[in-house]
Amino acid sequence: xxxxxxxxxxxxxxxxxxxxxxxxxxxxxxxxxxxxxxxxxxxxxxxxxxxxxxxxxxxxxxxxxxxxxxxxxxxxxxxxxxxxxxxxxxxxxxxxxxxxxxxxxxxxxxxxxxxxxxxxxxxxxxxxxxxxxxxxxxxxxxxxxxxxxxxxxxxxxxxxxxxxxxxxxxxxxxxxxxxxxxxxxxxxxxxxxxxxxxxxxxxxxxxxxxxxxxxxxxxxxxxxxxxxxxxxxxxxxxxxxxxxxxxxxxxxxxxxxxxxxxxxxxxxxxxxxxxxxxxxxxxxxxxxxxxxxxxxxxxxxxxxxxxxxxxxxxxxxxxxxxxxxxxxxxxxxxxxx
Amino acid sequence: xxxxxxxxxxxxxxxxxxxxxxxxxxxxxxxxxxxxxxxxxxxxxxxxxxxxxxxxxxxxxxxxxxxxxxxxxxxxxxxxxxxxxxxxxxxxxxxxxxxxxxxxxxxxxxxxxxxxxxxxxxxxxxxxxxxxxxxxxxxxxxxxxxxxxxxxxxxxxxxxxxxxxxxxxxxxxxxxxxxxxxxxxxxxxxxxxxxxxxxxxxxxxxxxxxxxxxxxxxxxxxxxxxxxxxxxxxxxxxxxxxxxxxxxxxxxxxxxxxxxxxxxxxxxxxxxxx
Numbered sequence: 001x002x003x004x005x006x007x008x009x010x011x012x013x014x015x016x017x018x019x020x021x022x023x024x025x026x027x028x029x030x031x032x033x034x035x036x037x038x039x040x041x042x043x044x045x046x047x048x049x050x051x052x053x054x055x056x057x058x059x060x061x062x063x064x065x066x067x068x069x070x071x072x073x074x075x076x077x078x079x080x081x082x083x084x085x086x087x088x089x090x091x092x093x094x095x096x097x098x099x100x101x102x103x104x105x106x107x108x109x110x111x112x113x114x115x116x117x118x119x120x121x122x123x124x125x126x127x128x129x130x131x132x133x134x135x136x137x138x139x140x141x142x143x144x145x146x147x148x149x150x151x152x153x154x155x156x157x158x159x160x161x162x163x164x165x166x167x168x169x170x171x172x173x174x175x176x177x178x179x180x181x182x183x184x185x186x187x188x189x190x191x192x193x194x195x196x197x198x199x200x201x202x203x204x205x206x207x208x209x210x211x212x213x214x215x216x217x218x219x220x221x222x223x224x225x226x227x228x229x230x231x232x233x234x235x236x237x238x239x240x241x242x243x244x245x246x247x248x249x250x251x252x253x254x255x256x257x258x259x260x261x262x263x264x265x266x267x268x269x270x271x272x273x274x275x276x277x278x279x280x281x282x283x284x285x286x287x288x289x290x291x292x293x294x295x296x297x298x299x300x301x302x303x304x305x306x307x308x309x310x311x312x313x314x315x316x317x318x319x320x321x322x323x324x325x326x327x328x329x330x331x332x333x334x335x336x337x
Numbered sequence: 338x339x340x341x342x343x344x345x346x347x348x349x350x351x352x353x354x355x356x357x358x359x360x361x362x363x364x365x366x367x368x369x370x371x372x373x374x375x376x377x378x379x380x381x382x383x384x385x386x387x388x389x390x391x392x393x394x395x396x397x398x399x400x401x402x403x404x405x406x407x408x409x410x411x412x413x414x415x416x417x418x419x420x421x422x423x424x425x426x427x428x429x430x431x432x433x434x435x436x437x438x439x440x441x442x443x444x445x446x447x448x449x450x451x452x453x454x455x456x457x458x459x460x461x462x463x464x465x466x467x468x469x470x471x472x473x474x475x476x477x478x479x480x481x482x483x484x485x486x487x488x489x490x491x492x493x494x495x496x497x498x499x500x501x502x503x504x505x506x507x508x509x510x511x512x513x514x515x516x517x518x519x520x521x522x523x524x525x526x527x528x529x530x531x532x533x534x535x536x537x538x539x540x541x542x543x544x545x546x547x548x549x550x551x552x553x554x555x556x557x558x559x560x561x562x563x564x565x566x567x568x569x570x571x572x573x574x575x576x577x578x579x580x581x582x583x584x585x586x587x588x589x590x591x592x593x594x595x596x597x598x599x600x601x602x603x604x605x606x607x608x609x610x611x
Contacts, residue, residue: 060575064579161573196563197479197561198562200561212452213456213457214456336565
């Protein structure tokens with residue numbers, strides 16, 4: 001017995017030391033890192049006794065890093081858009097997820113469970129995309145209004161290379177009667193190019209354009225609504241006849257990272273009701289866990305609830321990936337010129 | 338200066354190593370990408386780049402704005418420099434300080450100031466509408482004009498400084514002598530001032546032209562995605578498309594344009610001096 005107790009203490013100490021030495025490297029979007037630290041990173045580090053290394057940047061930089069370190073992954077898990085996830089999957093840079101290791105998986109909305117196929121990703125947040133506009137100056141009832149005379153010289157669209165670009169194309173296609181062929185839509189944008197003030201690349205750029213009254217309407221993701229709702233100017237969120245577009249950001253596991261156990265633990269924690277509720281109440285991400293109950297204020301500002309999520313027009317990641325090059329070429333030839 | 342040339346070499350060695358390892362080698366690696374294709378050497382990257390109509394438009398726009406900014410800066414710069422060198426020493430110091438002052442302010446801040454000035458609700462549009470010259474605000478931002486104004490304001494001080502420095506070396510009696518001998522101001526400028534300040538013009542012209550070509554913040558903010566220049570296109574190719582080959586081609590084009598401008602200006606200056 002005298003020998004057993006020190007052995008147990010030694011065993012516990014070494015296990016604790018091993019956990020403390022464990023590190024999980026995650027690659028995430030740059031925004032709201034203080035909120036993520038408070039709601040997700042710090043509680044997880046405390047829970048697992050490990051250390052999180054958080055790498056941030058834009059999608060291209062983060063994907064380039066994953067690709068450059070494919071033989072010896074530096075990143076263990078990443079959160080990206082569905083089309084970027086599919087791009088990584090096609091290059092064999094991410095591994096299929098064993099969803100039995102995610103205890104919160106069954107609580108997710110159906111569309112978040114396997115958004116790009118083959119269990120290569122799992123959705124953690126949704127966003128709706130519609131049109132933000134100056135309610136004192138214009139009425140928006142259709143996506144086609146973006147190319148109408150009332151907004152000529154006072155409208156901006158997202159650049160085709162952004163996440164919002166293809167979604168805008170899809171909704172303009174619905175409004176103009178070209179649902180599955182976006183070439184005529186791009187031509188229509190090109191024909192009105194002189195009436196479009198600029199093509200924005202970041203939502204922060206749009207916030208500035210709207211607040212400086214350079215433009216009075218633009219398509220944007222609901223995640224940016226928080227920057228408009230408290231403005232001194234009367235901004236409104238449109239409810240166009242064609243509905244809202246939507247998208248999802250997903251979690252992926254890099255292939256052969258050797259740190260899968262901790263990565264699954266982290267993913268599962270992020271998908272939990274507790275964390276998704278906290279992050280939702282902070283107005284950072286809309287929950288993908290259907291068990292989450294948000295306050296009225298948070299619900300009003302996010303893409304929340306089965307009814308809203310089921311009604312979103314979602315463009316498949318495969319279509320975006322397969323068509324993007326053609327879209328960009330046509331955009332460069334007819335729109336930017 | 339050094340009794341033993343090795344002493345000079347030893348002193349220069351740290352700077353040479355630093356510049357070689359941290360500048361020349363990385364730049365050479367980056368630029369070599371522009372000549373690589375299918376594992377071999379090729380100019381295919383350049384052919385592909387210029388086969389895109391948008392790229393040709395961006396190249397010509399960059400060249401046009403670079404020439405316009407440098408040319409306009411030279412015209413304004415000569416007038417300003419002439420005034421400055423003819424001021425009394427006390428006033429000259431004050432005015433010269435005002436010329437240098439913008440260089441001490443961040444280009445980002447200076448460019449954002451133009452958004453306030455040129456915007457739909459900015460001073461220019463308010464004045465135009467206040468005077469009844471237009472009923473609706475004019476579109477000034479996100480145009481080539483906005484980029485031109487921003488670049489000119491950004492680099493004009495460099496031209497003025499170069500020309501002031503060159504004009505200060507003109508002998509005091511030369512211009513009055515030319516006037517006494519019957520030369521009008523047009524002849525004084527082209528036959529006296531210009532030949533005697535050509536070195537300053539070459540330096541100022543190269544600095545302004547190269548600066549206009551390689552500026553990023555000003556075209557990005559004032560031109561947006563509709564008025565792309567080579568530098569903003571380069572950023573897009575890297576950060577949006579992860580296309581380092583096109584980015585290397587653009588970098589090489591910018592370097593060649595800068596060197597070509599310098600050589601051309603030197604040649605013009607030499608030809609005029611003969």
